[in-house]
Amino acid sequence: MAKKLWTAGMAAALAVSMTACSSGNNNGNASSAAPAGSSSAPASGSASATATASASEKPLDKVTFSFFNGVAGEKDLNTNETTIGKMLEDQTGVNFKIEHLVGDLNTKIGTMIASDQYPDVIIPDAAIEEVLKAGAFIPLDDLIEQYGPNIKRVYGPYFERMRADYGGKIYFLPFGPQVGEYVADPNINQGAFWVQRRVLKEAGYPKIKTLDEYVKLVEDYVAKHKDENLTGMITLTHDWRFFATSNPPMHLAGFPNDGNVMVDINTNEAKTYAGSENEKRWLKTLNDLNGKNLFDKASFVDNYDQYIAKLTSHKVVGFFDYGWQIGNAMNVLKDAARKDQAQDDYVYFPLPVTFDGTHDQYLDPPGWTSNRGAGITKSAKDPARIIQYWDNLLTDDNQVLKSWGIKGETYEVDDKGRFYRTADQIAKLDDAFNEKFGFKTYDWDWPQYGTSSTLADGNAVAPGFQPEVFQLSLTEGDKTILDKYGVQTYAQMFDKPEDRPWFPAWSIPKEQGSPQQIWETKKDDLLKKYYAKLVLAKPADFEGVWADYMKEFGKLDTAGYEKWYTEQIKKIVEVAK
Template identity: 30%
Template sequence: MSGRKPVVVLMCIVALLLQLGCSNSLDNAAIEQADAYYNSDADYTEFSLFVMDSNQEPIDLSTTAVGRKVSELTGVKLKTEYISGSDERTKASFMVATKDYPDLIAPHNEYATFRAADALVPLDDYIDKYGQNIKRIYSEQELNMLRDPVDGHIYYLTPYRKNSRLLYPSSGFYLPIAVLRGLGWPKITSFDQYFEIIKNYVRANPVYNSEPTIGFTALTDNWRIYTLFNAPNYLAGNPNTGGVWVDENYEAHSFMLSDWAYKYYKKLNEFWNEGLLDKDMFTQNYDAYKAKIASGRVIGFYDERWQIEDAIDVLEKQSVFDRVPIAMPVVFDGVDNEAYNGISVMGTGAGVCITRNCKDPETAFKFIDKMASEEVLKVVYWGFEGVDYTVQNGKFNLTEGQLRRINDPDYVHKRGLGSFWLFPHPDGGAKFSDGNYVFPQDTVEYMDYKYKDYEKEVLEAYKLTSMADLMAPPLETPYGFVWDIPIPDSEPEIKAANQKASDIARKYIARLIMSTPEQYDLLWQEYANKMKDAGYNMADEFLTEEIRRRIAERNK
């Protein structure tokens, strides 16, 4: 297809948009024209990609406008499949047993499973020969951090880069705006105060929209129960480092039997017996949990922001702004620090890997490297000039209409904006060689637009410029996240102990919370004995070694 005529048409559309103020009808015309132009049926190399991450909303990467342009720029078309359900372990084990691998795989939590099965292609030589874009955005030190601890090879380029400036706290103990406004906008930091506020509010407001007000709930569906397991560690002032906390000597310690855990579940037990805890907490699935938050009748819960964004979107679309939850940096009394904004370092979680079944791994790697090029990154994250952004004097800008659209999840999904994030990309806040930000979210226009009027009320009340400023700044650790350290198959006893301890915790924490007050201490002792018998902290020594290895690699 000749590019001359469509480009002229696009230029005319852009001129009309500028003349007529970007009306919705002209916006739609520009989008449709861009879609038509980039709907190419060229003969591309096709690779299959399987995404193991059950968090990801399925999207056919090659059929969106962004995806089609990526194919045009790279010469590669992806045939993408996503895991069905949330049992990543079972799916990975089946793939390994049958050796039915796609060309490319994003293994998520099952990297160690595929690595142990020798299912993945080392990338070291390809990076040296063809990785010019990868070496531009990953330093030698960062590449060393991605080396497999067993054989020292690199099998993926992690997509878990340093964050952009945070718009919202990464996690926290939430309360609705209505509650905070009614109390005069206090910053809640005390564990006891937080739960007392909930108790008092529910007593004064037992019904919301003809349904019982829920004092506190928690997410317990499948692997997402980690939020219930991890909350005590946050209350003790620690960041999310998986199932352990790390001391000043870089030694890992499981906190599952800590005094923090005892105290937190004891409080939830108190709430259960007073009728303030969600009675469906241990039986509802993730969708039901989000629906309850979206109903506006839940007062308190702990979670990470990304898991509740769908519920917040529902509340916003219904204009029920006073029930939108706001995160608070709650800690136990006597704790002086908190880490709810998490850790801001490059993680080492798995990105896209090439499998042994790929017939042309060299071309596959060249495609992965091309995904890290500036011309592809501009399309992936910005979209199309004149449609998704404008350029004035070389600077990328976002009109009000464009800002509105990139904040619309349906539009972003349909267009495919940002949908290739599993592939290599720079840190948040990075800039292209022309001085423009890699990510629109880092621009001043985006930051100013993102907050809605009800959020601006919160910002003004707390004298903040960012909602994330309710919490301490993100931490930088010399060892990364820790939660992304996989236990290899070469450590079967640790893996077995971890699984057994997780099963025991899931069962007993529910029993502890739902027990009578008189039963709590006896059940806790029973729980502790079973966890110790299972070797609940067997991974501590291994994780300590890995933490110290990471520090040594980073310091090379």
């Protein structure tokens, strides 16, 4: 695979991830007429015209497929209940009835496997290896060859990697391959140390680069405002989101989010930061803050909703987290600031904090997530219609539809062909509108261009990555603080990401029950057992608790885990040359 593929890359999205029930077995060779819109064409700038241009000359019989998404917390619906989904149904005759996870993912997938009956399409999220091992997904190679010209165009550069990961066959389509030129996100949707803007304003907008500087900034502000009952720092530990508390050591050491390992960019050697001095230093920092009554002890019992509520309470001075995970809180704070500029003080600002203050890698490099995606199951009644729908979705025009919407309604085009949104259009894109229109439904869990991709005409696929949209979305408070730091975007506060062909390492497939998967499970259990003890211990007792933690951690085969990861990463680097 060409090296340039990885240089182009994509912004990973973490992540993070249907019931006209069908039965019977299908080997993937079912025949259906391909929709006329299955060939790629340059974006016309008019998604409303796409439905007419792409519709089959002879209307296809309408069909509803069941679609299970193994991610909780989203609304179940039929895609044709949304504007985008109805337009796509008009083109293809296909509707999907989407069911999202309720309860435990492994239990839900296990029940499907035990019955050997599946929805037509599954996004198994973290249980994808179990679905593959059960033989629930059908190979897609022949279907793609027969019905997928756009799939071949978009995913073709990745086929070698996809087949190498899964025994020479393609069983599912991952989300977000890079298409066109790479365009950086001007916002910070990845990791950062966040602090209220009023803290920076009062301190004279200092350049904060080290963890010690960040902690002192927080301590000094709380000390000056004792009457406000402020919380210095908070962390998120609820359920699978525990990584918001356990990931900082790798970022503080100057590495991107590769999961459980930090990978040397020169030697490709993988080392875990669990049980390391980096982890110890981070936890000792939280322990010291707790000893000074500056850390929220409830961080270890609060759920996600309680965490978000605290971030919008104006009482939390700082925290570490990923921008995509705090989006709900940031939207509330920014909406308030738009209505009352004084409220801008409570909006959070991202800082690229490291231990030594020299080189940060918070921004994701171009990457390829190979262990998440959507597959067609052996229960599917007409795999060809599903693959045709996906292929039709991958035209430039339909990528414009799912991301930008309809010209004249949710975006405009200037005389140079550049897409933009008016202030009124931006204002109406609230949760209710996005849900009804389909922007939420078609946001991520489909075969699609990567977020950092560009269209054939040079426009960004993601509206938020388009400079014209980003600048118009800024509040007066945004403009003021960016100007104080001499930048035009938040991303310019951070170092540019380095090219890492394996990124993100966490997406390298691991079989359920493998030594690597067992190591991760045991390690996670240890962290959840000891982190609260370490952070909430009396400062004088910290070393003793750390010794207990390391004694148990030493029982894990960490050397074997690191050796396996290093071997996998070096294989990927060879493929990418």
